[in-house]
Amino acid sequence: MYHMRRKREGYVVVFNPTLPFQSKIPNQTLIQHFNLSLSPSQRCYCWIHFAIMAGIAPEGSQFDALKFDSKMNELLAADGQDFFTSYDEVHESFDAMGLQENLLRGIYAYGFEKPSAIQQRGIVPFTKGLDVIQQAQSGTGKTATFCSGVLQQLDYSLVECQALVLAPTRELAQQIEKVMRALGDYLGVKVHACVGGTSVREDQRILSSGVHVVVGTPGRVFDMLRRNSLRADHIKMFVLDEADEMLSRGFKDQIYDIFQLLPPKIQVGVFSATMPPEALEITRKFMNKPVRILVKRDELTLEGIKQFHVNVEKEEWKLETLCDLYETLAITQSVIFVNTRRKVDWLTDKMRSRDHTVSATHGDMDQNTRDIIMREFRSGSSRVLITTDLLARGIDVQQVSLVINYDLPTQPENYLHRIGRSGRFGRKGVAINFVTKEDDRMLLDIQKFYNVVIEELPANVADLL
Known part of the structure; x- marks a missing residue:
């Protein structure tokens, strides 16, 4: 073979x-x-x-x-003791982490009061310049962890790119840029997102004027490096966010190409909600004695999110079930997940034809349209959003408290990323799964994968929100 x-x-x-x-x-x-x-x-x-x-x-x-x-x-972990190092310090407050005063001001102004479990363990080793592998579920402040580590180490007197952050999607890259900018507001940080679907010339103009941090998708970042519009000479920190998603999307070669263009002595951080063997393997090529902070699979389930299923028997009955739930959906902000872009369009048309107000976004839409839709959803002017797994990772809309899986995800791993859109940072949330007879096996797989029991939806679902 x-x-x-x-x-x-x-x-x-x-x-x-x-x-x-x-x-x-x-x-x-x-x-x-x-x-x-x-x-x-x-x-x-x-x-x-x-x-x-x-x-x-x-x-x-x-x-x-x-x-x-x-x-x-x-x-893969057979010789892990020789490769990985452990880091056991826990800092129960941001004040105890030795962070700059203006970074602390940004953290508190953003709304953080007490660090999450991953922040308690993960911020300090990154600020010390260590290579770090961190795994934590969605909604736990993973993005703020590496943003804080980056912001603490920047030389603000040098207006050159010193940190490069890669993300698998444009939406996630732009969300990271927003968090980085907000946390670094009192530090005067200059951040730019280099993503596809935007003007190359505008990217070149902004990069030439000088930035401290570049966040981007692999394709556009590699293009900017290749054109020498993004100079790598001063880059000292390299972060891969949602590494598993980038690998599953086929970005491995581009990540390798980018890494080869970076300075030889560079700090590397790998952050992800799941860490499959292929993601662990990539760390062996890029990293030097990294601190490894992993969570077990049975710790991945999101606490505070109540998870239910509805037996709909047949695919055709899902629409009626969703319409019955619409009054409940409109109470709060909700995200409805389906598995294909075509189905997003179909379901959106069906809901609107019944006078239900919904918005929708997927990868076939142009970037400007997607930005407008997400801006309206974040502001609360639209309350029900239909989408695919495009939105399932890293998009932080803190008001979302209900997720409906109109279609169950095709992979158990994606269930975590979907329902993590609700109950952000300890807020209560509800996930409802529509299950046909054909979905019984996937529902069972999800329950086994996360070691949870997903109960049948009670009649008083509105009281749970």
Whole structure:
């Protein structure tokens, strides 16, 4: 199925489906290079056979992704003690973190009073210049953690890019820019978001005038570096936010290309709500003895968010169920998730035809339209938003207290990111899942994945909001 060829730079995995399987379980070097050497379809083929040979799944049986994920984490972490370091300090107040006074003013002005669990453990090691891997669920202040670390270390007398933050989507990049700007308001920080769908010339103009921090999507950032519009000479901090999403979107090569253009001695931070083996692998290539702050899968469920399901039997009955719930939706700000862009348009038309006021956003819309819709939703002038997983990561609309999964997510991991739109920073929230007979297995998988019980929706749902 594959074989290893020894080269000066290390082992190279060569895919060949006609070759016999050469060893029972690949050794550590092979595992580390495996994900980086094959296309997704090749990798899938190989992994299934690896699972069989490794005893994770008997031959002829259905591949168990969760068992495999666990096995890969175990194998990748085999020499983790030699690679990762631990950091046990906990700081229960922002004042105890040794932060600049003007940064503290920005933190308190933004509305933070007490640091969240990830902030208590994660801000200080980043301010000390350590490489950091941090995993925490949505809504826990992960963005503010790395923003605080970056802002603490900037030399504000030098108006050059000193920190580069990559995010998988334009919306998330712009949200990070907003948080960075707000927390650094009293420091005079200059931040710019380099994202696709905006003017290249305007990016070049702003970058040439000088900024301290650039936040952006991999494609546009690489373009600015390649054109030398973004100069990397003074960059000393490199942050990957939602690393798992960037890898799943196929940004790995662009991330590698960007990293190669950065100075050799650079602090790296990797932040994500989930940390699959491929994301852990990328840390081994970029980082130097990083501090590792991970949470277990059974700790990922969002406390304070009540989760329910509605049995709708058939797909056709979902619309009527949603319309029945509309009065409840309009009480608060709500997000409705579906799985395709086409379905966003279909559901929006159906709801409007019944005189229900809704707004919608998805990736096929132009950037300006999406910005306007999100601005209206954040301001509260629109209260019900229909969208895809585009919005499911990192978009902080703090007034949202209800999420409806009109379609269950196709992957259990995305459930966390979706329902994390409600109950931000300890506020109470409700998640309602529409479940057809075909969805029973996915609902079961989600409950097993997060070790939760999702109960049937009670009649008094409005009282829960």
